[in-house]
Amino acid sequence: VRAAGTLGYPVALKATAPHLRHRPDLGSVRLDLTDEAGLRRAHRELDALLGGAAQAELVVQRMAPRGVDTVIAATVDPAVGAILSFGLAGAPAELLGDTAHRLVPATDQDVAGLIREVRAAPLLFGWRGAEAVDTGALEELLLRVSQLVDDVPEIASVDLEPVVVAPHGLAILGARVRVAPLPVRSDLGPRAMSTL
Structure with a gap:
C-alpha cells in the first residue's frame, strides 16, 4: 500500500517467481488497481492462489500504458x-x-x-x-x-x-x-x- 501511494494509482500487483513471470494466464497478475481497497483485495487473492508464500514474491508497479x-x-x-x-x-x-x-x-x-x-x-x-x-x-x-x-x-x-x-x-x-x-x-x- 505504501509503494502504491508513492507510485500513484492505478497500479499492478504481480508475482515475481520465475515460473510465473510473463504468464498472465496463470492468474498471478492483477491490473488497474485504482485504490487501496482494490490493492488489498488483490493481495489477498494472490496470497491464497500462491499458497500463502506470496508476500516475498509480489511487486507493485505503476500501470503501463495500454498497447x-x-x-x-x-x-x-x-x-x-x-x-x-x-x-x-x-x-x-x-x-x-x-x-x-x-x-x-x-x-x-x-x-x-x-x-x-x-x-x-x-x-x-x-x-x-x-x-x-x-x-x-x-x-x-x-x-x-x-x-x-x-x-x-x-x-x-x-x-x-x-x-x-x-x-x-x-x-x-x-x-x-x-x-x-x-x-x-x-x-x-x-x-x-x-x-x-
Whole structure:
C-alpha cells in the first residue's frame, strides 16, 4: 500500500517467481488497481492462489500504458556476431515462431523492415480499427539496443519483455542483460556473411 501511494494509482500487483513471470494466464497478475481497497483485495487473492508464500514474491508497479506487447532481444552468435530479434509477446507468437532477425549493427531501414516482417505486424498498425501504436518509438528502441550490443562487446544477450508499445511512446516492463567475458577469436579479420 505504501509503494502504491508513492507510485500513484492505478497500479499492478504481480508475482515475481520465475515460473510465473510473463504468464498472465496463470492468474498471478492483477491490473488497474485504482485504490487501496482494490490493492488489498488483490493481495489477498494472490496470497491464497500462491499458497500463502506470496508476500516475498509480489511487486507493485505503476500501470503501463495500454498497447501491444512485444519482445526485443539481442544475442551473440559465435559464427556471425550479434543478432537483433523482434516479435510480439504471448503464446501465439511463441508457438508459431513469429520472430524476425537482423544482424547488428542495424540501420533505420533494417529495424523498419524488422517490425513489418513478423506475421502479426498488422496489430501494430491499427488492425481491425484499433489505434496504431508508436512504431517510431519502437524503431528507436531497436536501434538503441543494436547500438548498445555493438558498442559493448561484453554484452552476451539482451532480453526486453514485454515492451508495451502504446499509441504514444512505449514502456519496457522487463529487462535482462547478460554480460560475459569476450570470446577468444581465432580469426583476425572482421566478421562477414559469405554467399554460396
